[in-house]
Amino acid sequence: MRNAPLDIVVVGLSLSSSWGNGHATTFRSLLKGLAALGHRVLFLERDKPWYAANRDLPEPDFCELRLYDSVEELATTYRREIAEADAVIVGSYVPDGVEVIDRLTAIAPGRVSFYDIDTPVTLAKLMRGDEEYLARRQIPDFATYFSFTGGPTLDRLEQEFGAKDAQALFCSVESERYRHTGAEPVWDLGYLGTYSPDRQPTLERLLLEPARQLPDKRFVVAGPQYPADIAWPDNVERIDHLPPAEHAAFYSRQRFTLNVTRADMIAAGWSPSVRLFEAAAVGVPIVSDAWDGLGELLPEGEAIVVARGTEDVVAALCETGEEDRRRLADAAQEIVLSAHTGLARAKELAAALRIHHAPRLSAAGRP
Incomplete structure (x- = not known):
């Protein structure tokens, strides 16, 4: 049962639209890797007009995608899925992120992790007192602080900001899609x-x-x-x-x-x-x-x-x-x-989630 599938809820900036953001391609690669490993993912995305007008992946085939209009809708309509998930991951730059994180940690205490796709920007904002999508007080509550940035920043997250566990989770590439076409250079x-x-x-x-x-x-x-x-x-x-x-x-x-x-x-x-x-x-x-x-x-x-x-x-x-x-x-x-493929990164993420959610998974009969 050690490799039994995980049920994961991800609340992120965008999966459906890559317009004006690098989050969508990052999540797509990672979630495709998770699907290839047999894990189940529900991705929850705030419905925004600029993404609605530029959706290049409205119906992904590697996870379930749902849109929500408000924090209240997120916390009520998807409360059961959040509460029953093996792990909940919230990303950086999620609209009303501070309130979203508070609601998620109340519903799934001890099972919420943060995936910072903008770590240096996030920490610079926090040092200025700017808590647009993350409050400094929330960092110690995360099971794991996954960071786009590795190196000394991970020590800083733990020592200066109180993260329980900071781990690098770099971006990745969908290897099956990114191949040379054979075209001559233009x-x-x-x-x-x-x-x-x-x-x-x-x-x-x-x-x-x-x-x-x-x-x-x-x-x-x-x-x-x-x-x-x-x-x-x-x-x-x-x-x-x-x-x-x-x-x-x-x-x-x-x-x-x-x-x-x-x-x-x-x-x-x-x-x-x-x-x-x-x-x-x-x-x-x-x-x-x-x-x-x-x-x-x-x-x-x-x-x-x-x-x-x-x-x-x-x-x-x-x-x-x-x-x-x-x-x-x-x-x-x-x-x-x-x-650095999506599959390689998904293996890293799943391994980390199993470590930090081991007590719950064992209690559920899924060690």
């Missing part, structure tokens, strides 16, 4: 990501300025919410929202792809993005900004190009031969497909 360097003010200076330094210096090469930026006043060089193509179903084809048409990290995550280190793993799985060489822990995941010069300035990007585009380009891509792909 762009020399591309970037996929929603506009963010703190990422834009890096995008300027590592893509727009190289585009200006290399007018004979082609570049692309895909993602929504970019201000109209950005001066895009003529050789930079713009694509608005690109749904996950088109990501693999997008990566496949690039000679190199760019990974850009938010400032809070650079400061914390150990915060690999979904895009990093997606690109590696497809088999496109990656150019990334620098942060602590990156080399432990993808060794610099062996599986990734780390760019600290415009000149590093220009050198990569102009001086990297085809053999070295393929060597970089193959090394990153091997690492990611062996350790």
Whole structure:
């Protein structure tokens, strides 16, 4: 009975829509992995108009998805499912998150964990007294604080914020969907990501300025919410929202792809993005900004190009031969497909949940 299926309730920002957020792709990969292992998941998502207008996965086949309109509806309509679940996981940036967490912990005491897909941002907000979706007082109540960020941040969560157990649960990739299409490269360097003010200076330094210096090469930026006043060089193509179903084809048409990290995550280190793993799985060489822990995941010069300035990007585009380009891509792909798939991450999550919910599972006859 040790590997009996778990009944898990997840309350997250979004599963149905990847528009303007990286949470949906993270949850999709993780939950598909859980389904492959035989676990049952109910995902509860706040019904918001901006997601309703952009739903690219309204009916997932790997879990049950239900929408709710208010905290009260969540706590009443789904009270039985929450109360009977082996584990309840609430994600970061859930609307009215503080109230949601209070209601969940009242219904399922000792069985609620937090999955922070924005850990450095969350801790920076808490240090400012900003409790938009999590109150500092709630952290010690979680069975486990799962964090998108590893490294020293886990010690900080336990020692400074009182988490009982902080564990890294990095994002992952759906390996069956992220494969090279065989298409020939169209762009020399591309970037996929929603506009963010703190990422834009890096995008300027590592893509727009190289585009200006290399007018004979082609570049692309895909993602929504970019201000109209950005001066895009003529050789930079713009694509608005690109749904996950088109990501693999997008990566496949690039000679190199760019990974850009938010400032809070650079400061914390150990915060690999979904895009990093997606690109590696497809088999496109990656150019990334620098942060602590990156080399432990993808060794610099062996599986990734780390760019600290415009000149590093220009050198990569102009001086990297085809053999070295393929060597970089193959090394990153091997690492990611062996350790950072949705199935691998689901195994980590299920193992952690069994440890921390062992008394309840044993009492239910499911050790």
